[in-house]
Amino acid sequence: MSFAELGLHQALLTAVAREGYTTPTPIQLRAIPVVLEGHDLLAAAQTGTGKTAGFTLPMLHRLMANPTPAPAKRYPRVLVLTPTRELAAQVAESIATYGKDLPLKSMVIFGGVGHQPQIDGLRRGVDIIIATPGRLLELATDRYADLSRIETFILDEADRMLDMGFIHDIKKVLRMLPAKRQNLLFSATFSDEIRTLAKTFLHQPREIDIAPRNSTIDTVTQKVTYVEQRHKKELLSHLMRQGDWQQVLVFARMKHGANRICDYLNEVGLPAAALHGNKSQSARTKALADFKAKKIRALVATDIAARGIDIDQLPHVINFELPNVPEDYVHRIGRTGRAGNDGEALSFCAPDERAFLRDIQRLIKREIPVLAVEGFTPSAAADRPEAPRPPRPPQGGRGRGGGQGRDGRGGGGGRSSAAPAAGRGESWNRPASPQRAEGAARPAEHRSGGPAARAEPAHTGGFAPGTGRGNLPAHNKPAGAGRPGGGGRPGGGGRPGQHRSGSRGGGGR
Numbered sequence: 001m002s003f004a005e006l007g008l009h010q011a012l013l014t015a016v017a018r019e020g021y022t023t024p025t026p027i028q029l030r031a032i033p034v035v036l037e038g039h040d041l042l043a044a045a046q047t048g049t050g051k052t053a054g055f056t057l058p059m060l061h062r063l064m065a066n067p068t069p070a071p072a073k074r075y076p077r078v079l080v081l082t083p084t085r086e087l088a089a090q091v092a093e094s095i096a097t098y099g100k101d102l103p104l105k106s107m108v109i110f111g112g113v114g115h116q117p118q119i120d121g122l123r124r125g126v127d128i129i130i131a132t133p134g135r136l137l138e139l140a141t142d143r144y145a146d147l148s149r150i151e152t153f154i155l156d157e158a159d160r161m162l163d164m165g166f167i168h169d170i171k172k173v174l175r176m177l178p179a180k181r182q183n184l185l186f187s188a189t190f191s192d193e194i195r196t197l198a199k200t201f202l203h204q205p206r207e208i209d210i211a212p213r214n215s216t217i218d219t220v221t222q223k224v225t226y227v228e229q230r231h232k233k234e235l236l237s238h239l240m241r242q243g244d245w246q247q248v249l250v251f252a253r254m255k256h257g258a259n260r261i262c263d264y265l266n267e268v269g270l271p272a273a274a275l276h277g278n279k280s281q282s283a284r285t286k287a288l289a290d291f292k293a294k295k296i297r298a299l300v301a302t303d304i305a306a307r308g309i310d311i312d313q314l315p316h317v318i319n320f321e322l323p324n325v326p327e328d329y330v331h332r333i334g335r336t337g338r339a340g341n342d343g344e345a346l347s348f349c350a351p352d353e354r355a356f357l358r359d360i361q362r363l364i365k366r367e368i369p370v371l372a373v374e375g376f377t378p379s380a381a382a383d384r385p386e387a388p389r390p391p392r393p394p395q396g397g398r399g400r401g402g403g404q405g406r407d408g409r410g411g412g413g414g415r416s417s418a419a420p421a422a423g424r425g426e427s428w429n430r431p432a433s434p435q436r437a438e439g440a441a442r443p444a445e446h447r448s449g450g451p452a453a454r455a456e457p458a459h460t461g462g463f464a465p466g467t468g469r470g471n472l473p474a475h476n477k478p479a480g481a482g483r484p485g486g487g488g489r490p491g492g493g494g495r496p497g498q499h500r501s502g503s504r505g506g507g508g509r
Contacts, residue, residue, distance in 0.1 A: 006032050009061045011101040016057070019097065025050040031186075032058045040183045040205040042198055049210065051186045052094050052310075053155055060099050062152065065128060075146055080154040082132060083161045083304075085110040085281060086288065090310045091156060092130045104128065105411035109145070111135040112281030112412045119144045133161075133169035140176055158187040158198060159327070164304070174201055188331060219337035221344045223371040224357060228378045229350040231319060233264045235376045238265040239346075240270055240297065245316050247291070247307065250300045251332050253321040258300045261320060262300040265298050272298035303328045309335050321406065322356040346371065351378060373392025423496065
């Protein structure tokens with residue numbers, strides 16, 4: 001079936017032909033008729049299958065079928081809500097492309113830029129708003145954005161919207177909309193919880209599930225290579241040079257990690273830019289524009305910022321670090337292999353990321369082939385699986401004793417770090433604290449009965465595995481030295497028998 005057979009407006013057919021499309025994708029073929037008929041819709045489709053056009057084309061057709069009288073002021077009639085600025089910009093670009101020959105106005109509303117241009121645009125009047133929740137609520141609360149005449153509400157990337165905690169903002173927006181409206185939810189993936197929640201504000205929706213949830217498209221060739229964490233940067237630059245890769249989208253898990261990868265690539269002569277939430281909107285826009293124009297060879301992005309990256313014929317996606325949320329893997333590799341083009345997704349897996357890889361393979365229900373890169377295979381020691389943890393000691397009452405030593409020296413009844421006695425392990429079973437730089441002071445603490453705050457000696461790590469002891473060097477504390485006050489802290493309020501670092505049974509601090 002062709003687009004013409006779907007009954008779309010002639011101007012839309014002209015725009016589609018101008019973009020080189022002749023046949024609708026499966027999601028477009030099934031979604032467009034449902035939207036044209038005015039039904040609510042819950043649609044799930046793989047990333048890169050054309051779901052944006054699946055709601056843009058019929059939405060524009062319905063606006064043209066029921067035009068606003070010319071002399072009347074324009075009020076927003078369609079609201080598209082997206083989780084990220086980049087996705088909002090992508091949807092706006094799609095609307096501008098397909099609606100080029102239509103007398104309709106649209107605008108993008110998101111944070112990170114000035115309020116006044118958006119306020120001025122709303123005052124002039126628009127037909128379509130594409131927005132992120134935060135800035136839209138600001139403008140609507142200040143009565144600059146009137147949402148009382150919205151005819152169609154579209155929630156794009158609904159799974160990410162809810163996963164990011166936007167559910168409360170979504171409910172606030174829904175309360176501002178008229179009761180009678182059309183609701184469309186489009187997404188690449190839907191968990192059962194999200195489907196249930198989505199149906200609470202959809203009215204007798206038609207449901208379309210083009211492909212199994214959390215599946216990947218066949219046009220993407222997936223591979224994984226095992227490499228030690230410290231060698232990942234060198235591996236990335238090696239692959240980019242060896243394969244003469246000119247356009248690579250690299251995914252990092254954290255913002256600071258993305259910055260470090262970007263800095264390294266630029267240092268070795270591979271132009272790169274970072275894209276994440278700490279970047280200003282102008283920097284994010286420039287980075288994406290430079291990447292699309294191939295002025296830089298690598299764009300290093302985090303998962304949140306990557307939603308909305310839509311680049312024609314993007315050949316390579318690199319998972320520099322595997323995501324700890326398996327569904328994010330589907331979205332990451334969906335940036336390549338779009339619109340029927342071929343793409344390659346390569347994941348770097350360090351020994352401590354094997355569990356993430358297993359979760360991903362379980363989610364997509366397939367095993368990812370392994371690519372061995374000569375010179376970067378992990379050593380046997382680095383690749384050795386983690387030894388199982390010993391069982392915890394039984395939990396009971398507090399150990400008590402008469403000693404005053406902090407690390408088990410001096411005084412009876414103290415706990416030995418090698419063989420902890422049964423006791424209430426409020427500090428012994430605590431996870432290891434983040435490492436601090438050498439010489440950094442420990443933050444002040446408050447404990448009942450003790451002084452309000454006390455500076456602790458600096459040390460470089462958390463607790464030694466399996467012992468519950470801080471790895472404070474022995475020479476930093478004289479043998480048998482305890483805290484002033486004998487059986488407790490100064491002031492008499494210390495709890496006897498409770499020690500922070502190696503023993504528990506002494507007479508207090």
